[in-house]
Every structure is written in C-alpha cells, then in structure tokens.
Amino acid sequence: MTNAPVAAVDGRYTFDNATSEAARQVRLLAEILDPHSTDVLARTGVESGWRCLDLGTGAGSVATWLAEQVSPAGRVVALDADPRHVPTHELIDVRTGDVTTIDLGEREYDLVHARLLLMHLADREQVLRRAAAALKPGGVLVISEWDCTRLDEMLLRGPAVLAEAFLAFQNALVGLAVDNGASANWAHRVPVAMRDVGLVDVEAEVHNRLWSGGEAGCLLHASNSRQMEAALLARGMSSPQLETLRDGMNDPHALTWSYPMVTTVGRRAED
Template sequence: MTAAPDTDTTAADGRYTFDNATIDAARQVRLLAEILDGHSTDVLARAGVESGWRCLDLGTGAGSVARWLADQVSPAGRVVAIDADPRHVPTHELIDVRTGDVTTLDLGEGEYDLVHARLLLMHLPQREQVLRRAVAALKPGGVLVVSDWDCTHLEEMLLRGAAGLAEAFVTFQTALVGLAVDNGASASWAHRVPVAMRDAGLVDVEAEVHNRLWTGGEAGCLLHASNSRQMQAAVLARGVSVEQLATLRAAMEDPGTLAWSYPMVTSVGRRAED
C-alpha cells in the first residue's frame, strides 16, 4: 500500500503549497469549485443557512461558496470571505473580502452564525488552534463546517488508464502530497476533525465522506493535470520524471481513464447555546 506521508509532530514551515498567483491557479480554483461546490452547498443548506445570517468563509479560494452564502443570507445578512490572496473572489455587495493569514488574523468572538473552511485547515500546522479560534468566532448556536481531503490511500484512486499510468499517477500523487506535508499539511487530518470539534466544545458533531468517480476530460481528472503543471518544478525535484508527467497529463484528458477524487471528509458541529 502506498500511503501519503503525514506529519503533526515534526517541524514544518507552514507554507501553503499552491500559489494563487501562478498561471494555473485560476483554473485550479475553478476546477475545485466544479468538483466540490455541489457537496459543500448541500451540507450548508442542511445546516440551515438563511436570510440574515452572518457568515465567515475561511480560505475562500474562488469565492464560489461565499457567493452562494451571500445569496442565501440576502438581503439582511453578510459574508466575510478571508484568503491570503483573494484575487479570484468575485465582487458581491454582501461579501466583505479580506486579505489575511488566518493563523494570525483576528476572527472575532461570538460574531458569526456560520464559519466555513474548505481545503484550508489540512494545510496549516496550526490547524487545531485555528479551529478553536473559528469555534470562538461562532455565536451561541452557530455552526462550523470543515471540509478537507483524505490523502492517505493514493494507490486506490486510479481505476483504469493507459499503460504506464498507474505508476506515473501514484508517483506523482505521492510526491505532491509529500510536498504538502513537508510544508506543514496533514494527509490524515480530515479523519480527526470530529474529535477536534468535540474537544473544542462543539455539540451535535457529525461527519460524512463525499467522493465520486471521474472520467478523463472531466473536472476531477483535469484537476490532477492542473496540479501537475502548477507544481511541476517541485514534483520533478522529488523524483517524478518528465515522461511520467506527460503520461499523467495525457491520461487525464483521455475518456478511457477512470479515477476517484481524493475523498472529502466534511465535519459539522454546533456551538452550544449559552
């Protein structure tokens, strides 16, 4: 079994692995939205988001979830969207876009009906501290929704592909996730979020796993090709060959390829009423 490396106890510098300023970043965040927004908005709808709510979207990325939230809380609510580089977030009259580092930025106390974080905490060495600060930012009765990839079973993702793809795919994924871990990410954090939520005092904690199979040419496969371009220099330095990247990219466009996304674990908890 090829499992991704992980870290929670070793030192890491905490750099976010992907850079919103790169050429492929805009495409990456659009693909992530296409892959994940249906799941995220379904969970948020079940959480009861409604008009008048004040919401905080941490690591907002393309801002697609923030925009959905703004539509739900209209006309009296508000959405605060925070990202270290929010250049891809669209303008919206109910979205207050803020640039900042969530590990140091003041999130406030008891201000929000909802705090949402997708594909953020897994990348932060300070993930549990940030989660506790997100809990503190909730109003009594407020809801925290955290979604992160489970990157621990990389060898199970590819179901079918051209000759040579299996080795290229796993080699690339192992290098990519290993790079993220070296930068402070955790490949297995998603499974521990419900416990972290309980430890932070949340109640009614629930979790579910979302995944689906993608065909070459669809968003779930195209994301791997996009990642391979954005992180090309770094994964080449970790032992992935130019030939393997070419094999991977061609396969992610090939309708004969079948691959799962990384499983997404979404955890939901509520701050107790005072």
C-alpha cells in the same frame, strides 16, 4: 489539491494564487466540490440575515452561494491569503489575511466554513479552536477536508504506464504538502477535534465520486502537475511521467476517484 495556498517551510506558498495556472485550479476545485459543499451548508439552515465567515475562500464560489442565501439582510466575510479570484458581490466583504494570525473575532458568526484549509496548517487545531470561538451561541462550524491516505486506490482504469505515473504524482504531491506541515489524515480527526473544543451535535459524512478523463476531477491533477512541476521534478518525478499523467487525465477512457472528502459539522452550544 487545495482551496487555499499551502504554506511552505520557508514562508512562501507551494500553491500560489498569482500563477497563471491558479485561476484554472480554483475553478476546477469549485466545479468538483461545490455541489457537495452547498448541499451540506443548505442543511445547516442558513437563511436570510445570517452572518457567515468563509475561510480560505479560493474562487469565492461558496462565499457567493452563501451571500445569496443570507440576502438581503446578512453578510459574508471571505478571508484568503490572496483573494484575487473572489468575485465582487454587494454582500461579500473580502479580506486579505493569514488565518493563523488574523483576528477572527468572538461570537460574531452564525456560520463558519473552511474547505481544504486546516489540513495544510501546522497549527490546525488552534485555528479550529479560534473558528469555534468566532461562532455565536447556536452557530455552526463546517469543515471539509480531503483524506489523502489511500492514494493507491484512486485510479480505477488506465494503462499500466498511467497507473505508475499517477501514483508517483500523488505520492510526490502529498509528500510535498506533508513536508510543508500538512496532514494527510487530518480529515479523520476533525470530529474529535470539534468535540474537544466544546462543539456539540457533531456529525460527519464522506463524499466521493468517479471522474472520467477530461472532466474536472481529472483535470485538477493535470493542473496541479503544471503548477507544481519544478517541485515535482525535484522530488524525483520525470518529465515523461508528468506528460503521461497529463495525457491520461484528458483521456476519456481513464477513470479516477477523487480524494474522499470528510465533511464535519458541529454547533456551538446555546448559552
């Protein structure tokens, strides 16, 4: 459910980019979310010569899109705890690091972007403050987060046995993330948090769409269920429930909404 690994209480990661399932997961996330993300980013006015920072870059698809926009004179820094899935690009500087501790700099970037990252960090507001400080005067911060508070409204069509397994999976997965320091409703608080750190012209919008079984929005749930199987079983799900979920997410008759995505845009005031 995330673009970046979810930090676990013991310091390991709930989602691990090194697993065999991770490449599929980040690819599906890009397929689901990139059209919305690039539409919002295009409206910020990103152009040749800009210097951009992509936090929790995942598959690197947004970083690659940004690199094409800032070409030939701009640069993109793609930061991730494990950036192994980021493709090579002459305008992308790939950096490995923990966003909660690495120096993001000050007044360095025209644009800072983070998608499905801060919601998983216990010190998310401090990271947001540092991301805002990394902006040049007039620079833009774009944060996209999933609202994971309406899980019982996601499955629109499917048999009762799938509905039961789907909701049990969502409750278990989100519960695991929350236990590890995530916030299911942080998406709604981002606009206020941006204002609190001094950003101006703060705007937010909600994006969602419907997916049929076999499409990326459904296949992501199946992918996450495989990557998180041991933890989900330990949390009370059964193997038959997981199989029902996976079969349902491949059934073209099933219909699900995505988690609603709240994207907030704020700008650092000119000096």
